[in-house]
Amino acid sequence: MNPRLAMRLVRLGYAGAAGAGIGSFAFWTIYWFSFVRGSLRGPDFFNFYGAAKLYVTSGGSAVYDLAMQRQVELQITGQDPSRFILLPYFHPPYYTLLIAPLAFLDYRHAYYVMAAVDVALVVALIAILVKTSLRVHGRGWLVASAMIGGFFPLFVTVLQGQYDLVVLVPLAGAYASWARGRYAMAGALSALALAKPQLLLLIPILFIARRAWGALAAFAAVVLALGVVSVVGLGFGSVMTYLTTVGSWAVTGQIPTTGLVYTDPAVYSFRALLEGIPGAGQVVAPAILLLLLALAALSLSWRPDRPRLDFALAIAVSLVLSPHQNIHDLALLVIPGFALADLALAGQLRWPHVAVAVLFFAYAAIDLTLTINFWSAAVGAFAVAGYLTVERMAVRPDPIPLGELHWSGPRPRRVIVLPAYRAAKTLVEVVGDIPQGHADRILLVDDASADATVSVATALRLDVIRHRRNLGYGGNQKTCYRQALAMGADVVVMLHPDGQYDPAIIPNLCRVIESGEADIVLGSRWLGLDPAKAGMPWWKRLGNRFLTASENRVLGLKLSEYHTGYRAYSRRFLEAIPFLENSNDFVFDTQVLIQAATFGFKIGEVPAIGRYHEDASSVSFKTSTVYGLETLGALMRYVLHRAGFPCRWLTPASDAAEKARAISKVAHDSQV
Numbered sequence: 001m002n003p004r005l006a007m008r009l010v011r012l013g014y015a016g017a018a019g020a021g022i023g024s025f026a027f028w029t030i031y032w033f034s035f036v037r038g039s040l041r042g043p044d045f046f047n048f049y050g051a052a053k054l055y056v057t058s059g060g061s062a063v064y065d066l067a068m069q070r071q072v073e074l075q076i077t078g079q080d081p082s083r084f085i086l087l088p089y090f091h092p093p094y095y096t097l098l099i100a101p102l103a104f105l106d107y108r109h110a111y112y113v114m115a116a117v118d119v120a121l122v123v124a125l126i127a128i129l130v131k132t133s134l135r136v137h138g139r140g141w142l143v144a145s146a147m148i149g150g151f152f153p154l155f156v157t158v159l160q161g162q163y164d165l166v167v168l169v170p171l172a173g174a175y176a177s178w179a180r181g182r183y184a185m186a187g188a189l190s191a192l193a194l195a196k197p198q199l200l201l202l203i204p205i206l207f208i209a210r211r212a213w214g215a216l217a218a219f220a221a222v223v224l225a226l227g228v229v230s231v232v233g234l235g236f237g238s239v240m241t242y243l244t245t246v247g248s249w250a251v252t253g254q255i256p257t258t259g260l261v262y263t264d265p266a267v268y269s270f271r272a273l274l275e276g277i278p279g280a281g282q283v284v285a286p287a288i289l290l291l292l293l294a295l296a297a298l299s300l301s302w303r304p305d306r307p308r309l310d311f312a313l314a315i316a317v318s319l320v321l322s323p324h325q326n327i328h329d330l331a332l333l334v335i336p337g338f339a340l341a342d343l344a345l346a347g348q349l350r351w352p353h354v355a356v357a358v359l360f361f362a363y364a365a366i367d368l369t370l371t372i373n374f375w376s377a378a379v380g381a382f383a384v385a386g387y388l389t390v391e392r393m394a395v396r397p398d399p400i401p402l403g404e405l406h407w408s409g410p411r412p413r414r415v416i417v418l419p420a421y422r423a424a425k426t427l428v429e430v431v432g433d434i435p436q437g438h439a440d441r442i443l444l445v446d447d448a449s450a451d452a453t454v455s456v457a458t459a460l461r462l463d464v465i466r467h468r469r470n471l472g473y474g475g476n477q478k479t480c481y482r483q484a485l486a487m488g489a490d491v492v493v494m495l496h497p498d499g500q501y502d503p504a505i506i507p508n509l510c511r512v513i514e515s516g517e518a519d520i521v522l523g524s525r526w527l528g529l530d531p532a533k534a535g536m537p538w539w540k541r542l543g544n545r546f547l548t549a550s551e552n553r554v555l556g557l558k559l560s561e562y563h564t565g566y567r568a569y570s571r572r573f574l575e576a577i578p579f580l581e582n583s584n585d586f587v588f589d590t591q592v593l594i595q596a597a598t599f600g601f602k603i604g605e606v607p608a609i610g611r612y613h614e615d616a617s618s619v620s621f622k623t624s625t626v627y628g629l630e631t632l633g634a635l636m637r638y639v640l641h642r643a644g645f646p647c648r649w650l651t652p653a654s655d656a657a658e659k660a661r662a663i664s665k666v667a668h669d670s671q672v
Contacts, residue, residue: 045161
């Protein structure tokens with residue numbers, strides 16, 4: 001596109017966004033001034049004002065008493081008792097302490113004070129977001145201010161005297177802290193935003209998924225502190241009443257000890273939209289919401305870190321999954337929306353144009369919800385959450401660092417790679433058993449072991465690379481193969497340094513590669529000594545047989561085993577497959593074999609014997625189960641790839657794979 005035309009389009013977009021925001025802001029401002037001329041008995045604020053009055057006049061024990069709530073709300077609103085519907089006050093005790101000073105003002109002036117506080121919080125919100133942004137500067141902050149100021153849920157928050165901004169501002173601070181790597185501060189500020197805990201379900205999950213233990217500890221500490229303040233301010237009995245009542249209300253929708261059933265106005269929520277599906281809504285809604293939760297939790301644990309995207313995703317999906325939600329609660333979408341716009345401008349999204357389209361759609365759907373229908377707000381929120389989930393799962397892994405090993409010696413023909421983790425006890429014996437003259441170089445990659453693996457390897461005069469952090473079994477292999485290729489290896493043999501495999505068959509592995517019989521050779525335990533006699537646990541044998549049969553069926557091969565860690569690869573094979581796109585976990589090995597089958601490389605096998613002893617690394621039953629599920633998932637991804645849904649790790653890394661496809665035939669029954 002012509003740069004001048006592109007700049008004009010950008011300016012036009014800025015002008016359109018600013019115009020929409022300013023127009024919306026002006027309309028809502030005029031509406032608010034006309035509204036406050038009335039009796040002010042309609043907004044939800046009477047509920048908060050009544051709680052403040054109860055606390056000041058009758059103490060903390062009266063705040064959650066429904067009978068007393070009804071009495072004071074009737075006094076405030078002046079409604080007919082026979083037609084009055086109680087709006088129960090069940091908000092956190094510490095928030096009651098915050099609003100208690102309003103009780104010393106008359107109702108109208110208290111409402112004005114609350115509105116002024118909300119406006120000040122909006123200004124603070126904009127300042128926090130703009131200050132922490134990547135690209136929203138110059139005229140960009142004016143556009144952002146206009147869009148945020150004209151956002152309908154924020155207007156409803158101010159109009160109703162709601163306290164979503166009390167949640168939103170510390171949450172924005174948590175977003176800013178998380179983006180800057182200040183995890184403890186992010187955790188503490190997130191806890192301060194728990195005035196509406198049902199809207200922040202995924203924030204603790206984010207901390208756990210990213211292993212941000214400092215954030216989780218700070219989060220728990222602030223929650224505990226708020227609990228102490230609540231008990232001191234309102235009394236233990238009131239706090240327990242709040243917890244039990246809210247718990248029952250969240251699960252059943254019914255307030256205990258009374259006949260009153262409070263139907264939450266959740267017509268703006270995605271949950272309510274799904275439950276409204278005729279016939280199957282009550283079944284479909286939980287299934288879809290659980291699927292969204294699983295995808296979001298999975299994507300939050302995706303490597304590498306994308307702090308802004310992660311935090312925005314956690315907020316957006318929390319809103320969609322929230323069991324109780326009203327239109328003003330959608331004000332929390334300000335943070336995900338701002339993050340999307342900021343990341344799109346910074347070029348950090350895979351599909352920035354789609355992100356902009358989603359933002360405009362969501363903004364319009366939510367702002368026009370009263371004109372269109374209640375469901376449009378739910379659809380707008382889901383669009384943002386759904387796009388963030390897809391965008392997060394599309395993040396490509398960071399390149400694996402090769403460490404500080406710079407090869408300058410003669411080109412080695414055979415390189416033995418040892419992906420090591422806590423192998424100090426077995427390393428000397430394993431290296432000593434490698435047949436003399438069959439390894440030009442031996443490369444050990446230590447995956448941030450806490451023992452003396454690196455010291456032992458250095459003493460053995462191996463080539464050593466040490467990861468600064470643990471990258472996982474697959475991540476370790478990525479470094480092994482990249483470095484071996486950089487050294488110029490024609491044959492790369494992977495040998496586990498824990499002594500689980502006998503190094504004596506290395507010559508057989510290399511011979512099959514060098515003779516051209518295969519591009520990848522597996523040391524199969526099912527062609528050697530019976531694995532049961534070798535000591536393999538029964539559940540591993542059962543899982544191995546089931547997965548191998550499944551893989552042979554799907555891939556059209558006839559291999560005796562897929563799950564051996566004893567392998568040799570040719571140079572052209574490693575150069576052709578995109579192994580850097582593979583998982584960093586144990587399923588890496590399975591993906592390599594699927595890539596071999598996809599690209600038409602020959603696979604050979606030689607007999608091998610597994611050793612199962614105390615010092616040999618062995619994954620647990622739980623890890624094996626996860627690995628089995630990941631293997632089946634990789635097979636499913638292969639099937640989808642064949643069906644026309646491209647997969648990145650099944651796309652050739654170079655034209656070498658295409659050449660190999662023309663000259664190679666997969667060895668379905670190659671057993672050397």
